[in-house]
Amino acid sequence: TGKSMLHAWINLRNMQAMPRSTTAFVCPTAIRAKTNTLPSMFEHWEKWGYRRGLHWDIGHRPPRSLDWPAPLVPPDNWENIITFYNGAIGQIVSQDRVGTSNSKSFDYIDIDEAKFVNYERLKDETFPANRGQQREFGDLPFHHGMLITSDMPISRRGSWFMRYADQCDTELISTIEALVADEQQTLQRIAQGDTTPYLPERIKQTRRLLASLRRRATLYRTYSSLTNIEVLGEAWVRQMRRDLTPMVFRTSILCRPIEVLKDGFYSSMRPSHRYTSTDYHVVDALGYDFKALSKMAGTCKADADINRGHPLCIAFDYNNNINWLVAGQPDEDRRRLNVLKSFYVKYERKLPALIADFCQYYDPLPMHEVVFYYDATALGSNYAVNDQDFRWVITHELQLHGWRVRPVYIGTPMKHLEKYQLINRGFDGKARLMPFFNEPNNPDLLISVQTAGVYNGKKDKRREKLAETDEDRLESRTDGSDAFDTLYIGCERFPQQPVQLIVTGGG
Known part of the structure; x- marks a missing residue:
């Protein structure tokens, strides 16, 4: 339809x-x-x-x-x-x-x-x-x-309604769908002459439950026009493909979101550079204990892409209004950098709050150690917390939370052209490490990376200085991508030998 x-x-x-x-x-x-x-x-x-x-x-x-x-x-x-x-x-x-x-x-x-x-x-x-x-x-x-x-939509201004995707509880929708199927089956039994006494009451109970669930449900769906091809006809689709620009055909007919800008800063990134990794044994063990599942979701317990015997690699971007932390781990055997998760804080929440969010999420790990990559922008200045510079604040806050820190200085910020060539060589598989993003754990970082453009031969950072609006949020701008850049450059150019964690029995 x-x-x-x-x-x-x-x-x-x-x-x-x-x-x-x-x-x-x-x-x-x-x-x-x-x-x-x-x-x-x-x-x-x-x-x-x-x-x-x-x-x-x-x-x-x-x-x-x-x-x-x-x-x-x-x-x-x-x-x-x-x-x-x-x-x-x-x-x-x-x-x-x-x-x-x-x-x-x-x-x-x-x-x-x-x-x-x-x-x-x-x-x-x-x-x-x-x-x-x-x-x-x-x-x-x-x-x-x-x-x-x-x-x-093909613009940020027109993308306002896509945030409802975050409000769509897939488990709730699946429950509603199952109840609707049960309701229809019961009605069919009644229509076929089944006179079992409890069936009418079952219909009433199901509908009462459906009403309570629907009251707080948000359904978010995307559909291609090809779903409706029996009505539209194949000739119409072919004509649209011929008459419309590729961007309009992609968004209006195929209903596909804008991906990486073809002429953007990360032009070699592809959908295959995104992945999901869930430990379903952990999830299934909790059954339908929704409180426990909700609590677990705020930690890394169900993340299956973490090497729990190696330290996490982290990098930051510092801004007066928004501060980012991007965490990852190199997988040297497969020549890839897994971008595990990203965090950001805005306005009055500064670096200490950002560090606290990170430590809380990764608290279940047996090894509390990070490799902290930073460049010259972390030295000698700090408009995010106090008189100490960013490097000191980050190291100090991590240590307060009981984490060991291995700081690694990567020098002055890399020139835009050199950075562009290095990272896109990585996406093309021509560098030592190829970056991959855990998609559910990096929704805003992916937007920041995918929409980063080029202006005068550099990453287009003009929006970073503008006031935030509902259509142009701070977290969708290039700050997050800058933190990813630092992480990738550090892991690619300054690899650290991991100290293997060995857990033994008592004695």
């Missing part, structure tokens, strides 16, 4: 389940709403037998002859209102018209073409208005919910 059918079905469900409610239909411009978003939704309504002027209408107050109930919150102006036969209405919020969300009260928010929506106005005007009639509809799990759809 396609987006328009999804919007049509969910909004039909909402309006029927919430009589006299108000839904916000958010569009970047009025013209997009009238020529794209709403017509496709109304087309599906008509196919399903819901007729304009009989079951729904738009743009004016319903005639008294229809005898439709009034909405709980009647609009001042009906010009941009979708009306429904049970008194439910839809407020068209076009962002090219200032203030269309002001003083409103919504029960649901529908957003199509989200990559074109202004997030600042959305969070300032529309999200606070999603506060509708709790007394009437508070028992419905989708009340105060949102439906957001979009092509894949």
